[in-house]
Amino acid sequence: MSNPDWWRGATFYQIYPRSFQDTDADGIGDFRGITQRLDHVAGLGVDAIWISPFNKSPMKDFGYDVSDYRDVDPMFGTLDEFDTLIARAHELGLKVTMDMVMAHCSDQHPWFLESRTSRENAKADWFVWAEAQEDGSAPTNWLSVFGGPSWEWDSIRRQYYMHNFLTSQPQLNYHNPDVQEAMLGEIRFWLDRGIDGFRFDACNYHFHDTELRNNPPATRGSGSSFIEASNPYSFQQHDYDKSRPENLDFLKRVRALLDEYDDRTSVGEVGDEQRSYDTVAAYTRGSERLHMAYTFDLLADQFSATFIRETVEKIEDKVSEGWVCHSFSNHDVTRHVTRWAQEGDDPERLAKFCISLLTCLRGTICLYQGEELGLPEAEIAYEDLTDPYGIRFWPGFKGRDGCRTPMVWEADKRFGGFSETNAAKPWLPVPDAHLPLAVDRQGEGSVLDHYRAAIALRQDDAALVKGDISFLDDLPEDVLGFTRTHDGATRTCLFNFAREERTVASHGTPTDMPTATAQLAVETDGKTVLPPLGFAII
Known part of the structure; x- marks a missing residue:
């Protein structure tokens, strides 16, 4: 039977495909590996999975730089193998949602390759281009999340193009109706393939200020806690390079498309510093925009009764007509059993406490692979880093590799069972400290056992879900x-x-x-x- 509200209060499980299960011995996880391990996910009692980016990509930002929205990257497998994954998930009663990266694409995408050739071609206005100032400097003071200006000079067009993240991730120009139509077509492609929903990456970054006004300075300390100490991005109040009012009409178009299909859902990633509650409220209000959104508030360093209460009360006050998704860990932040631990803490005790709290909060919840084992943040040597964000800001900010290391399935196997014994070295090291926490070591009374119990308690209780x-x-x-x-x-x-x-x-x-x-x-x-x-x- 159709259940259009299945997502409200549901439990999602995030899979980072590079690090879940490798079946072809190349050291990188793949679709067959996900399919092989879906019984583990279903056994947790969750409702849905969210798979981090797997579209074709040069992988400069590990899939968040898409070069073809209608294909999968060969490192993960084929479209047919992805169809098999969806079918198996549905057999197990799991919905399947995917990351959709719409604000930007790769500089290797055919759209950008054409756009940069001249100022008159058919896609000349598909990206955010601007003239240099008289002294040759960038058009505005806007900053990239990943460091430096959010403008890069292009020697072919002899103009600057905008990028909110890496220089290889040019910003699409959503003021152009053709761009909106094209991206809606990419969404429809996956809906027709049977996807149950989308996690829209950086969904408040779609539009920019066409007048190219400079951002004012922010009040120090108002930025996202996990980057402000090492990244000047939070020194600005981002009035003009994101969260523009025009985005609301585009999100209505996205929702209208989703509503053409039965039981589909959407969750928007909103990174908006001190305005996050207002933005989430605007993006999820009513039934014409996103189904739900999440912020970075509970992904912060703070962990106390006062902080949780104040944060949730603000959300309940501001987002009273919308819906939120809560998570304590994901692929972008230090794992919470490390982030929130005090000296002398028992990590297992902390892990059980946290999942008990998360399953009692109002909203949809999202778990990140490995947290059900109580995995701590991995210590990654500088020479093993792969994350361009961490490489740029090392050592003040060590990047995101420490939370992206491979899952550990079998403690006694090489690489913890992530890859075959004779496989290539995994793309990130498997920490020795993770092996005793492998799935096959999680017996009665373990963190994994408690995750199943806490999720079951929530699922069986309408008061906790709704x-x-x-x-x-x-x-x-x-x-x-x-x-x-x-x-x-x-x-x-x-x-x-x-x-x-x-x-x-x-x-x-x-x-x-x-x-x-x-x-x-x-x-x-x-x-x-x-x-x-x-x-x-x-």
Whole structure:
């Protein structure tokens, strides 16, 4: 039966295809590997997978620089193998969503190769071109997320072209209706192939200010926490190079296209610094724009009862007419069991605490491959770095390679079972510290076991999937408490962020979760006793 709202409150699992499973011994994961391991994903109890970019690409930014939107990169396999992946996922009851990178493409895409040949060709205005200033400098002060100006001189057209990321990722000009039509056609190609939805990368970067006005300086400290210390990008208030109002009409066109198909969904990545809540609200309001969006707020370094409450309350206030997707880790940030650990923490205890919290929050949730094993961030030597972002800002910012290392499936096998024993060296090292956490070592009471239990608890409880959220006051320091209420049923959720015991007034009998017995609250004498990093779902 059709279920157009299946995504609301669903659990997604992000697969980074280069690092999931290699079946052809080249050291890079592939479609056959994903298909082979889908039973593991389905066994978690999730609703859908999101596969990071796999379109044909020169891989300067690992697939986020697309050279052909209607083909897959040969390193991952073939279109037929991707069709097999979709079919197997659907057999297992999993929806399949894919990364769609629309704001920019590769400088090797035929569109750009034609655009740069002259100022008069058919695609001359498909990208953002501008004249140099009189002194030869860039047209504006706009900065690239990956460092330096967001303008690159082209010796053929003798103009600058805009790029928000690498110089090899030219910005498409969405003020040109032909570009919008072309990209909608690329989306339709994958909808016709059976894809269930899209994660739209950098979806607030589609439009730029046609007057090319300079960005004003930002208030220091307002930038995204995981880059502001090493990247001057956050020194600007990005009024004119992204999040332009024209994008709303384009997102309506995207939604109208998705609505031509049954049960499709969309989630937008919104990186908008201090305006993120307003942008997410605008992008997801009503039923004519994106289904949902996520920000980087819970991917930050801060981790406390106060931070979680303030963040969620702001989202609930600002995005009251829309929907959000929460995640604690992804392919762009330090893994959360490393990012949020304090000295002396037990990583397994922290991992169980975090997934228990995530599954209780209101919204859709997304897990990142390997977090269900409690994988910590990998330490990558400079000579093994592949991420251009990290290479540019080393050592102040070490890049994203540490969260992208291969999955570990079998502890005793070379490369942790990611590749065959006689395979080429994986594209990133498999850390020795990850091997004891491999899937085949995750027995009863393990992090993996608890992930399954926490997801099952959420999936079986309408209050946790669909319910409203309301925070509790008058709780001890470091204790977060809230209720989830739906159709007359209420769950009370208590989380002790402290590394010591906390006691609160009784709210009832906690749910028994044998996968985390040492962290479960105990009811005694009308009080709830929460162990360090303990929790109660009542």
